Amino acid sequence: MSRTASASNVFTAIAEPRRRQIIDLLSRGRGLAVGTIVVTLGLPQPAVSKHLGVLREVGLVSVSKQGQHRVYELNVDQLRPVYDWVKSFEQHWERQLDRIKVRAERRAQNLASTAERSTRKKGTS
Amino acid sequence: MSRTASASNVFTAIAEPRRRQIIDLLSRGRGLAVGTIVVTLGLPQPAVSKHLGVLREVGLVSVSKQGQHRVYELNVDQLRPVYDWVKSFEQHWERQLDRIKVRAERRAQNLASTAERSTRKKGTS
DNA sequence: GGATTATATTCCCAATACGGAATATGTCAA
DNA sequence: TTGACATATTCCGTATTGGGAATATAATCC
Numbered sequence: 001m002s003r004t005a006s007a008s009n010v011f012t013a014i015a016e017p018r019r020r021q022i023i024d025l026l027s028r029g030r031g032l033a034v035g036t037i038v039v040t041l042g043l044p045q046p047a048v049s050k051h052l053g054v055l056r057e058v059g060l061v062s063v064s065k066q067g068q069h070r071v072y073e074l075n076v077d078q079l080r081p082v083y084d085w086v087k088s089f090e091q092h093w094e095r096q097l098d099r100i101k102v103r104a105e106r107r108a109q110n111l112a113s114t115a116e117r118s119t120r121k122k123g124t125s
Numbered sequence: 126m127s128r129t130a131s132a133s134n135v136f137t138a139i140a141e142p143r144r145r146q147i148i149d150l151l152s153r154g155r156g157l158a159v160g161t162i163v164v165t166l167g168l169p170q171p172a173v174s175k176h177l178g179v180l181r182e183v184g185l186v187s188v189s190k191q192g193q194h195r196v197y198e199l200n201v202d203q204l205r206p207v208y209d210w211v212k213s214f215e216q217h218w219e220r221q222l223d224r225i226k227v228r229a230e231r232r233a234q235n236l237a238s239t240a241e242r243s244t245r246k247k248g249t250s
Numbered sequence: 251g252g253a254t255t256a257t258a259t260t261c262c263c264a265a266t267a268c269g270g271a272a273t274a275t276g277t278c279a280a
Numbered sequence: 281t282t283g284a285c286a287t288a289t290t291c292c293g294t295a296t297t298g299g300g301a302a303t304a305t306a307a308t309c310c
Contacts, residue, residue: 033257035255035256047299053258068255088152192277
């Protein structure tokens with residue numbers, strides 16, 4: 001299994017767009033057979049099986065046999081490391097938003113006082 | 126530049142552990158020279174430059190020349206797609222937490238009633 | 251058993267990825 | 281200019297990736 005060798009971590013697993021698609025698909029509709037995924041995403045079956053293999057390997061999905069199909073289910077908790085990592089930057093956006101807000105307010109102030117001044121001028125002229 | 130070719134998206138860029146290290150490092154200490162990164166992470170300089178190249182290519186960092194060094198700065202907003210994607214699974218954790226909570230409460234109830242029963246038994250015995 | 255369906259695996263291939271060593275480029279200082 | 285730094289780029293080698301086609305495995309139905 002060549003493609004799975006170094007895909008030993010979740011970050012690598014989710015780097016693939018198709019795999020994120022599969023994850024998205026699995027995140028709604030609890031438990032999907034491979035065939036469903038194949039049809040829904042319009043990918044060749046071997047490709048889907050391989051991607052599912054990678055996801056399985058890092059624990060992002062788990063399988064259960066159900067008759068002649070395998071039903072795949074998302075183990076959403078395995079995404080936690082990604083969530084935690086990226087969440088640690090949340091504050092930066094907030095800070096940035098704050099800066100933008102402050103700047104906007106300052107601009108508004110300036111506009112207001114400019115308007116006031118020009119109004120006064122108009123009024124006095 | 127071989128490694129940068131298909132690393133055209135942020136998800137691929139952050140798949141590399143070293144690159145995440147670099148991002149982490151840059152996230153504190155606004156603006157770092159390459160040499161600082163090299164020393165701090167203990168990686169060979171060419172490796173650092175290459176990784177920075179990838180990060181630059183996807184817009185995750187930006188450079189400014191400052192004398193004879195280049196100062197790299199994190200563009201944290203470029204991590205937004207990752208954040209947004211993974212955040213969409215937040216509710217699943219909450220749901221899971223809810224389930225756990227409910228189960229815990231049920232357990233607590235059972236324990237309570239068991240305790241009550243045994244107390245009553247004790248009391249009546 | 252034999253055919254059919256569902257899925258996994260294998261093989262082959264072109265395209266990268268990443269590391270290391272060497273080298274190029276750019277900047278400052280004397 | 282020469283030399284010392286700081287950083288980027290190139291070259292090379294090996295490993296890995298993902299796709300496609302073919303095939304293997306497994307379960308189901310007749």
